Amino acid sequence: MSTEQPATAAIGDARPRIEGRLKVTGAARYAADEPAPDLAHGWVITATVARGRISAVDASAALGMPGVLGVLDHRNAPRLDPRAGNYFGPDGSLLLLQDDVVPYAGRPVVLVVAETPEQARAAAGAVVVTYEPYPHDVDFRLDHPAARPASTAFGPEADTGDIEAELAASAVVVDERYRTPEENCSAMEPHAATAWWQDGHLHAVDSNQGPFSVSQVLATLFGVDRDHVHIRAEHVGGGFGAKGPCGPQVILASMASRSFGRPVRVVLTREQVFLATALRPPTDQWLRIGADADGRLRAVHHRPAFALSPLAEYIEWCTEQARTLYAAPAIRTELTAVPLDILPPSPMRGPGATPGSFALESAMDEVAERLGLDPLDLRLRNQPAVGPVSGLPFSSRRSVACLREGARRFGWAGRDHRPRTRREGRLLIGTGLAATCFSAGVFPSTASITAEADGTFTVAVGATDIGTGARTALTAVAADTLGVGTERIRIRIADSDLGMAWGAGGSRGTTSWSFAITQAAAKLRERLGDPARPVTATVDTTALIDYQPATERHTFSAVFAEVSVDPATGEVRVRRMLGMFAVGRVINPLLARSQVVGGMIMGLSMALHEEGVRDPATGRQVNPDFAGYHIAAHADVPDIEAEFVPDYEPQDPLGLNGLGEIGTAGTAAAIANAVWHATGVRQRTLPIRLDRVLEAEGAEVRGAVGVA
Amino acid sequence: MxxxxxxxxxxxxxxxxxxxxxxxxxxxxxxxxxxxxxxxxxxxxxxxxxxxxxxxxxxxxxxxxxxxxxxxxxxxxxxxxxLSGEGGLRPIQEAFVRLDGFQCGFCTPGQLCSAVGALAEHAAGWPSAATADVSPDGPTTELDAAEVRERMSGNLCRCGAYPSIVRAVLETAARAAVTG
Structure with missing residues (x-):
């Protein structure tokens, strides 16, 4: 670890993105933009039944249509190795076109390949797929008969103290259910890949969050050496989790290229992005919190359920906050998985924490309400000295700083904590807050730095920039750790050939890549005395990482929101929002602020707009486009304030922690709490739709005039 | 043919x-x-x-x-x-870079073209749903954040760069007003 002061100070400087000019002139090439000679186009057909088998695929008409090269289905597609998996183990969602089984509606079942996209699409319309439907089950709920304990791959459940005794001894007990719907990452770039085979090597330009891990999966699927798979993802049009896994687009394009001996591009339609890539599972969360009259928590019992698919293990880790944020003599978590016939879930921005903190921070607000306490005070009174369940010290815990500084900036003092007391004309006005945390850490990566003859340094790391500003941030990290100006750094990322690297995800991308860069820089500096150029130092951090650190490591935030509610229309509008964040040292305040503001906007969108609706009769999502699945637009979003409290993560050589998820995690609860403050009615189910507000207003008015 | x-x-x-x-x-x-x-x-x-x-x-x-x-x-x-010519970036493009009006950049080409169009529409006196007086002879209103948000709402951005985009558009409009 380098403790010497860097000669330059790129870290901490607000600098625009390195690739900014490319992005405002249309010159940045994304996966569907890459030119390829002799390119053929694939069009995906997805299953229309939620469970069943394919009884027939009639491609005869399609095969005679202009430009059609062929039709792939489970009878003629290349075989894939079922040992391929993801972070959690084997993953059946990767095994496309391998058998006649339909495990969910939206599963890719046929690929039509033609000379042009129009020809492929027209031919896909002429393919007749016949299904034998089986009964399906998409009836998600906590008390589903198939509910089972979730995987404990992220650690054992919390079970400290005597929950029932503490609840019995509490002055107030909040005992409520909170629900969040299916959500979709909805990156603006639909998943796209252009793939080709050459001399036994697979090449692809793909939209993903981790080219190296995608290359590993493809190598297993196709039975080739990992270093015979070359994946690039130079510019990626957003990910938010959905491009973490090896996606159907690159699997299908690779299969088709192998079958037809040409480069093949597969671009998913927006509908297919909804139906066939990734979703945040719905949650149904039971929370019981008991507290003394003075606001000391006695018990926190969090029992969240989430949906998953039998095809792949998954954890929506909703319980991190219940075991981390507040001290209580008794804390129990019981994470529950409900297997259903749905698209396999995968992490979406702030996985687990985002739905989990909606429930916990809503419930905390209810505790404050029932005690007549300031919700800010309630949180301040229950701060733990050490991990409430683990007993381990926190490496850096700036939760109180976020709450206090946020409250000061937002103007929280003087708030009348009674609901439905502020009006402007017919509008009801309310404010709310939420605190949260998100786990932080570091994963293995490789970095190479070459000192070139011309005095520049080429820094190569298998990072991806999905909009995070990784290129810009890592350039600053490299400059400071080498002690040179950023103009002497040439950064290369987004290529599986650059070596093993963690992907952009889990709030651990920048931390993991930066750690590798600092180590490579230290090694290179030892060799710079030798005048020979170029000279390269490469470091793999796998052996350098302590996976069982004796501390609790998290990022923290506090989010404050002010809403107006129109009781006549049910419309909720966020009028202002402020987030205070403790994320370790900030590399680039301009880009970091953009990222947390963007995260808060995704949280706003979750609170008010987003809802994947699944039809119980067909098992299909009924709103797989932006007309049906609403995401926040310009007019939904006020100016948003975000600031960072001074923070430094002692476990990291540069003091870094993580940034990607924390912005989203706390926002929905802050808004829901503000809606309660405005209206006096709790919204425990997201999104806070017009009809839910109107229904609550009706009950409120009926209650006020004494009508049953 | x-x-x-x-x-x-x-x-x-x-x-x-x-x-x-x-x-x-x-x-x-x-x-x-x-x-x-x-x-x-x-x-x-x-x-x-x-x-x-x-x-x-x-x-x-x-x-x-x-x-x-x-x-x-x-x-x-x-x-x-x-949008950009021989002379380099247009002011709206430069403002997007400087104010970080994008993250992944995928929606940016549409946001930029839309911003150029929206500014021209406003300059030509076209009202929007955020315009208080939409009568044909109503006054030309000053472009404010609410107007920009309304006029730009056809361009989604999932990274959530909206506040920076609005700032970039307003700044560009203000500069154009000054320079004529």
Whole structure:
């Protein structure tokens, strides 16, 4: 670890993105933009039944249509190795076109390949797929008969103290259910890949969050050496989790290229992005919190359920906050998985924490309400000295700083904590807050730095920039750790050939890549005395990482929101929002602020707009486009304030922690709490739709005039 | 020259004339991307719901994914590639970079074309749903954040760069007002 002061100070400087000019002139090439000679186009057909088998695929008409090269289905597609998996183990969602089984509606079942996209699409319309439907089950709920304990791959459940005794001894007990719907990452770039085979090597330009891990999966699927798979993802049009896994687009394009001996591009339609890539599972969360009259928590019992698919293990880790944020003599978590016939879930921005903190921070607000306490005070009174369940010290815990500084900036003092007391004309006005945390850490990566003859340094790391500003941030990290100006750094990322690297995800991308860069820089500096150029130092951090650190490591935030509610229309509008964040040292305040503001906007969108609706009769999502699945637009979003409290993560050589998820995690609860403050009615189910507000207003008015 | 499947059309894109034979089903977006080679305009939804494909046709904003190429015959099309000239970036492009009006950059070509179109619409006195007085002889209102948000709402950004985009558009409008 380098403790010497860097000669330059790129870290901490607000600098625009390195690739900014490319992005405002249309010159940045994304996966569907890459030119390829002799390119053929694939069009995906997805299953229309939620469970069943394919009884027939009639491609005869399609095969005679202009430009059609062929039709792939489970009878003629290349075989894939079922040992391929993801972070959690084997993953059946990767095994496309391998058998006649339909495990969910939206599963890719046929690929039509033609000379042009129009020809492929027209031919896909002429393919007749016949299904034998089986009964399906998409009836998600906590008390589903198939509910089972979730995987404990992220650690054992919390079970400290005597929950029932503490609840019995509490002055107030909040005992409520909170629900969040299916959500979709909805990156603006639909998943796209252009793939080709050459001399036994697979090449692809793909939209993903981790080219190296995608290359590993493809190598297993196709039975080739990992270093015979070359994946690039130079510019990626957003990910938010959905491009973490090896996606159907690159699997299908690779299969088709192998079958037809040409480069093949597969671009998913927006509908297919909804139906066939990734979703945040719905949650149904039971929370019981008991507290003394003075606001000391006695018990926190969090029992969240989430949906998953039998095809792949998954954890929506909703319980991190219940075991981390507040001290209580008794804390129990019981994470529950409900297997259903749905698209396999995968992490979406702030996985687990985002739905989990909606429930916990809503419930905390209810505790404050029932005690007549300031919700800010309630949180301040229950701060733990050490991990409430683990007993381990926190490496850096700036939760109180976020709450206090946020409250000061937002103007929280003087708030009348009674609901439905502020009006402007017919509008009801309310404010709310939420605190949260998100786990932080570091994963293995490789970095190479070459000192070139011309005095520049080429820094190569298998990072991806999905909009995070990784290129810009890592350039600053490299400059400071080498002690040179950023103009002497040439950064290369987004290529599986650059070596093993963690992907952009889990709030651990920048931390993991930066750690590798600092180590490579230290090694290179030892060799710079030798005048020979170029000279390269490469470091793999796998052996350098302590996976069982004796501390609790998290990022923290506090989010404050002010809403107006129109009781006549049910419309909720966020009028202002402020987030205070403790994320370790900030590399680039301009880009970091953009990222947390963007995260808060995704949280706003979750609170008010987003809802994947699944039809119980067909098992299909009924709103797989932006007309049906609403995401926040310009007019939904006020100016948003975000600031960072001074923070430094002692476990990291540069003091870094993580940034990607924390912005989203706390926002929905802050808004829901503000809606309660405005209206006096709790919204425990997201999104806070017009009809839910109107229904609550009706009950409120009926209650006020004494009508049953 | 036409047949059952394709037509020969003329497109004027960023001041260059292109004579193209296109599949009659080809959208303007696909013609720009696949035939002209301008991949700046993006296909985010292909349904006119996200705005990533926004280009200017005869100076007005259109979603090029809902415009058939054959229907754009003769139109003067400006894509994001055509916004900057020999002199470098336009002020709106420069403001996007400096104020960080994007993250992943995928919606940016559409946001930029839309911003140029929206500023022109406002300057020409077109009202929006955020305009208080929409009567034909109503006063020209000053462009404020609410107006920009309303006028730009056809361009989705999932990274959530909206506040920076609004700042960039307002700043550009203010500069244009000063410089005339």
């Amino acid at each position: 036409t047949d059952d499947f394709s037509s020969e059309i003329t497109l004027e894109v960023n001041d260059v004339t292109h004579r193209l034979r296109v599949d009659n089903r080809r959208t303007l977006l696909d013609a720009l991307r696949e035939d002209v080679g301008h991949t700046g305009p993006k296909k985010g939804c292909d349904h006119g719901q996200c705005g990533a494909c926004t280009v200017l046709a005869d100076g007005r904003r259109v979603v090029s994914c809902l415009t058939l190429a054959v229907a754009a015959e003769g139109a003067r099309v400006t894509t994001v590639e055509g």
